[in-house]
Amino acid sequence: LAGADHKGVAMTVNESADDLVFNPFDPDQTRTSWEKLARMRRECPVSRPFEHFIYTAKYDDSRDVFRDGRRFFYGPSGMRKPGTDVPYEERFLGEIDPPEHPGLRRLMHRFFTPAAAQAEEPYTRAYVRRGLEDLARAGGGEFRQSFSDLFPIAITAHVLGMPTEHIDSLTRDMVDIQDTESFLSGNIGVVDAFPQLSAYADAAIDERLAADEPPDDVITAMLTTDLEGGRMAREQARTLIVNLLAGSTSTTATLDNLVYRLASDAGFEAALRGDRALIARAVEESLRLEPPVLFLFRQAKVDTELSGVPVHEGERICMGIGSANRDEERYHQAEEFRLDRRGEPEHLSFGWGPHLCLGVHLARMEARVMLEELLDLFPPGGLALAPGYQFEFMPGDFLRYGPHTVDLVVTETTR
Numbered sequence: 048l049a050g051a052d053h054k055g056v057a058m059t060v061n062e063s064a065d066d067l068v069f070n071p072f073d074p075d076q077t078r079t080s081w082e083k084l085a086r087m088r089r090e091c092p093v094s095r096p097f098e099h100f101i102y103t104a105k106y107d108d109s110r111d112v113f114r115d116g117r118r119f120f121y122g123p124s125g126m127r128k129p130g131t132d133v134p135y136e137e138r139f140l141g142e143i144d145p146p147e148h149p150g151l152r153r154l155m156h157r158f159f160t161p162a163a164a165q166a167e168e169p170y171t172r173a174y175v176r177r178g179l180e181d182l183a184r185a186g187g188g189e190f191r192q193s194f195s196d197l198f199p200i201a202i203t204a205h206v207l208g209m210p211t212e213h214i215d216s217l218t219r220d221m222v223d224i225q226d227t228e229s230f231l232s233g234n235i236g237v238v239d240a241f242p243q244l245s246a247y248a249d250a251a252i253d254e255r256l257a258a259d260e261p262p263d264d265v266i267t268a269m270l271t272t273d274l275e276g277g278r279m280a281r282e283q284a285r286t287l288i289v290n291l292l293a294g295s296t297s298t299t300a301t302l303d304n305l306v307y308r309l310a311s312d313a314g315f316e317a318a319l320r321g322d323r324a325l326i327a328r329a330v331e332e333s334l335r336l337e338p339p340v341l342f343l344f345r346q347a348k349v350d351t352e353l354s355g356v357p358v359h360e361g362e363r364i365c366m367g368i369g370s371a372n373r374d375e376e377r378y379h380q381a382e383e384f385r386l387d388r389r390g391e392p393e394h395l396s397f398g399w400g401p402h403l404c405l406g407v408h409l410a411r412m413e414a415r416v417m418l419e420e421l422l423d424l425f426p427p428g429g430l431a432l433a434p435g436y437q438f439e440f441m442p443g444d445f446l447r448y449g450p451h452t453v454d455l456v457v458t459e460t461t462r
C-alpha cells in the first residue's frame with residue numbers, strides 16, 4: 048500500500064521532536080510504537096512523516112478525514128501506489144468516489160444490513176461448529192490454517208450465493224493464490240491477481256445472466272440495477288465480487304486476536320462464561336485495541352487544515368486507526384482491554400462515514416458466533432496455547448495487527 052515510495056524520507060511538522068519520527072510502513076514501528084504514538088497524540092497529533100504525506104494520530108482528526116468526502120477522497124490511485132491510475136472497472140468499492148460511489152453502495156448495502164447478517168447466522172453457526180469439532184478431533188492445531196483463514200471467506204461466498212459445493216475450494220484458492228503485493232502496486236489487475244476467484248465470479252455472473260429467474264442476491268442486483276450511467280459492466284461486477292471476498296479476510300485477524308486472548312487469559316474466559324452478553328463487547332474491544340487494519344489513506348481534494356496544520360491539495364493523509372482508537376481524550380484507560388466501557392465513541396476500525404465497512408455486521412456476527420461456540424465446545428481450560436508457543440505478529444505486513452499463528456491444544460470437550 049503505497050509504502051515503497053515513501054520509505055526513507057522522514058521529517059515531522061514538529062521539528063523539535065526528531066525522536067517522534069514515525070514510519071507507518073515499518074511493521075516493527077506500527078505494531079509496537081504505542082508509547083511513541085501516545086506522545087505524538089500529545090505533542091504533534093498531525094505530523095508529516097514524509098513529504099506530501101500526513102499522519103493523523105488522534106481520534107477526531109482521523110474520523111474527520113474518514114467522514115468528510117468534500118475535503119478528502121480516494122483520487123485516481125485509490126488505495127494503491129501513488130501515480131497508479133486504476134481503471135474504473137478495476138476499482139474496489141472503497142476506491143470509488145462520488146458521484147458513482149453512493150449508487151453502487153446503495154445497491155450492495157441491501158444485502159449487508161443487520162437483518163441480512165442475522166439471516167446468515169444459522170449457516171455461520173453450523174460452519175463454526177464443524178470447524179471447531181474438527182479442531183477438537185485433531186487434538187488442536189494451528190488456528191489460522193485450520194479455521195480462521197477460511198471461515199470469513201466461506202461466509203461471504205455463501206452470502207454471495209456461490210454454490211455450497213464450491214465454497215471449500217474457493218476459500219482455499221483465495222488463501223493460496225492472492226497476489227496482493229502486485230495488485231496494490233498497480234502492476235496487475237483483478238483477473239491476474241486473483242485468477243481462480245475471478246473465474247468463480249465469472250461463472251456466477253454467467254449463471255445469473257442465463258437464468259430466467261435469477262436469485263434475489265447481490266450479484267443479480269449488480270447486473271440488473273439501473274445506475275446513473277446505465278447497467279454495470281460485467282468486469283466491474285467481477286471486481287466487486289472479488290472485493291467482497293478479499294475484504295472479508297480482515298476478519299481473520301480479529302478471530303485470531305480473540306482466540307489467542309481466550310486461550311491465554313483465564314480471567315477473560317471466566318468473564319465471558321459468567322455473562323454471555325459480554326461476548327459482543329469483547330468483540331468490539333478487540334476491534335478497538337487490536338484493529339485488523341491499522342491505518343488507511345485518503346488524498347486532500349482542496350487546500351485545507353487539520354487541527355491547525357495546513358494540508359495542501361493532492362497530499363496523502365494516513366489516518367492512524369490504531370492510534371486513534373487509543374486516544375486518551377476519547378477512551379478511559381485507553382491502553383487497557385476492558386469489558387466495561389460505557390459512553391465512549393465507537394472505534395474507527397471499520398472506518399467511518401461514506402465508506403464505512405460494508406461487512407461490519409457480518410464480521411461482528413462471525414466473531415460473536417465463534418466465541419459462543421468456543422465456550423460451548425470447550426469447558427474452562429479445555430483449549431490452551433500449545434506448550435512453547437510464542438506470540439509473533441504476521442510477518443512482513445505493515446498494515447495488519449494480529450498473530451502470525453495461534454497454536455492450540457485441546458485437552459477436553461463438552462461433547
Ligand code: HEM
Nearest residue numbers: 140141294295297298301339396397398402404405406410
Ligand atoms: C473485522 C473485519 C473487518 C474490518 C476490520 C474491516 C475494515 C474495513 C475498513 C476500515 C473499511 C473502510 C475503508 C475506507 O474507508 O477506506 C472497510 C470497507 C469495506 N469493507 Fe471491510 N472490514 C472487515 C470485514 C469485512 C467483510 C467481512 C467484508 C465483506 C463482506 C468487508 C467488505 C468491505 C467493503 C466492500 C468495503 C468498502 C465500503 C465502501 O467503500 O463503501 N469488510 N472495511
